[in-house]
Amino acid sequence: MAGLLYRLGRFSARRRWTVIIAWVVIIALAGVGFSLFKGPVSSSISIPGTATEKVTDELAAKFPKASGGSGSLVFATTSGDAFTDAQEKGVSDLLDRIDGYSGVRATTDPFATQKQLDDQEQKVVDGRKQIADAKTKIAQAQAQLDAGKKQLDAGQAQLDAAKAQAEAAGQLAAAQAQLAAQQAQIDAQQKTIDQGQATIDANTKKLETQSTTLENGSKLLDLSSNIRFVSKDGSAAVGSVQFQKATIAVPQTLKTKVVDAADDSGISGVKVYVSNDIAQGVPSIVGPGEVIGLIVAAIVLLVMLGTIIGAGLPLLSAVVGLGASVLGAMAFSGLVEFNSVTTVLGIMLGLAVGIDYSLFILNRHRSQLKQGMGLHESIGLANGTSGNAVVFAGTTVIVALLALNITGIPFLGLMGTVGAVAVAVAILVAISFTPAMLSIVGMRILRKKERGSIGNTASTRVPNKPMSTLRAIITIVVGVAVLGTIALPAMQMRLGLPDGASEATDSSQYLAFKTVEKKFGAGQNGPLLVVADLPQKVSGDSLTEVEIAVGQKIRAQDHVSAVAPIGASTDGTVVAFQVIPTGGPSSVSTEDLVHALRDLPGVSTPSGKATLGVAGNASAQIDVSENLAKVLPLYLVVVVGLSLIILILVFRSFLVPLTATAGFVLSLLATFGGLTAIYQWGWLDAVFGVHDPGPILSFLPIIEVGVLFGLAMDYQLFLVSGMREAFAHGAPAKIAVQRGLRAGRPVVTAAAIIMMSVFAGFIFSESSTIRPIGFGLAFGVLVDAFVVRMLLIPAAMHLLGASAWWFPKWLDRILPDVDVEGAKLERHEPEGAAEHVHGAHAARTTA
Known part of the structure; x- marks a missing residue:
């Protein structure tokens, strides 16, 4: 691989314009594909085969009128007074217009x-x-x-x-x-x-029938007494929009049309807010935070490299890779259902690793130029050595991302695949486009002062003194204690999906959520749809008796505010109810209620035992979160096992992979702890804009495992491979630790800061889904790079000494030799550049 990359680097340097034009053509083709074949992007997250989906499918087959998704329009008077007749008419007219939209089954006038x-x-x-x-x-x-x-x-x-x-x-x-x-x-x-007695008896019987009917109606009204459509003070109202399809299947264009109608309602003295079920759309990826993150990355590059050209080249490479990968992936959105966050991971990683991978090759090239190596030879050798490490490190990230498909969750697997494509393209750009640009830039990649001292091999003294054992012990004890403390909140982490309360405080979704919560109760933001399956057909009075029996059983459960019968299916075997919980859609009480209803034994009714199922948006969110929580341990085991195998193959050691994996688990748990403390408990809420703490984004832990594993292996590779190389060249094990750390620390530090800057830019995104992803990745890189890889791993390697590199000879002979750093390429001294190669090797090990 190193030789192939060496030749690719030299080819790209010689045919620089061919390579650059090729990438321009690739981006153009991706753009054309995107414009021709792009499809709608959904804002909902779903998992096939859940309990909610089964109930929804049953309703679609037997009770179509109750099967469609729904959302709310919340109306509030600006004065806080009750609605006037003119305002009520304006609300009714707006809902009538929406009722006429294609795809809308019906609207509910709150006042009527x-x-x-x-x-x-x-x-x-x-x-x-x-x-x-x-x-x-x-x-x-x-x-x-x-x-x-x-x-x-x-x-x-x-x-x-x-x-x-x-x-x-x-x-x-x-x-x-x-x-x-x-x-x-x-x-x-x-x-x-x-005759008079007969008349009295008939009237008495009729009165008893009327009384029974009245009392049954009264019982049903009592069950639903807490459901209101107009607040008690008359200043707020909730109208509903029922769609013909389930919420996750409603086209974004229709939702946008409803939002636009609400925004343009023109009702004097009335604010119209749209609930999260309708208003949640495709988030904007680029915002002020993301721009600031890129600016910080550019500053880091400028400080490290000292030239504007040098700082701009990794950024340009990242943009090229990002354009090709994201446009190319989105071109398939017409064939595969893309979620609004599907490309988020690809964009984050495409930017971050695109900058870092280009930087690794560029930094090696600069060191070789300063030692006097020829331009094209230096580009080829940098591509064959650091480029080889980039390919291997990137491959670990790709494998971890593609492994998301083993979860069996389509949207998560697609997100991992898109992210893997972005990383793969970033690798290809780094080993082809970057060498081509380095050829164009030439010696200007160096500062003027550096160009004036080319060939001066004087360098700082190579470390010949190891760290003290006491320092190593203290570092490990303190480091593990700190990370363990940060990880403690993770023991209480809850998973969920964002609701209206997590949106921006000035957004329509947030204001709708809070208005309903204040005026009608939190539960009305997350109604449940409960379905009773009956053993035989019911109708008329029998149906009413069934509704009362089932409704009273539901109402008797904890955390139920109201129960309202919706009706029965055409075949009379399915009866549906709207259930209003006491808590919001993401509350623990609502989750407990869903489980309690599903776990109820058969409910006794005049028609026999009825079994209950639960659906609705809140139920769907609970199912998604629980399914993701179930697959997390499996995915973690697969990734950790994969890391051990890969590291054993690379480092020819058992203890090095074990320490690397233990460090990864520590950084992962600390990241989970930080996420829980900030986004679930609300610590430092003013800093991170967490105005309403709630459950952690349900798919975030799995994303964290996949991405942080890949990045942790990147940093492990670039630091510990230097230690292994120094040890292999005869340095004592403990001194080799210091030499490897000193050689890799500058570039890993810069790469980690850049990675953090890019991820941190997403912390202040307008999307409640993207913000915790940005924080989790940025905080994870901070912990893993600066605490685990640069402190704990060197300390552990020092304490292990030479035993860290013990490996059975028979196994060493069997396993393939993965030449990650391209050492064989250096030993073969390609194209007679021996003196330059050795000079470059010295520069890298003493940098």
């Missing part, structure tokens, strides 16, 4: 809906009064009827007595006509009484 609820409550009150009055009248009629019965019974008794007397006196035949007439009169009166 609230009036219906209020009217229903009043109907219950009025109905109860009417029933009570009717019962009183029936009781009075029954009393009158009972009195008539009593009189009639007395008359019948008298008639019977008269018959008996007439019969005893032998006068029955003579009195028969009179007695018959009296009996006919009594029978007629009895018939009237029986």
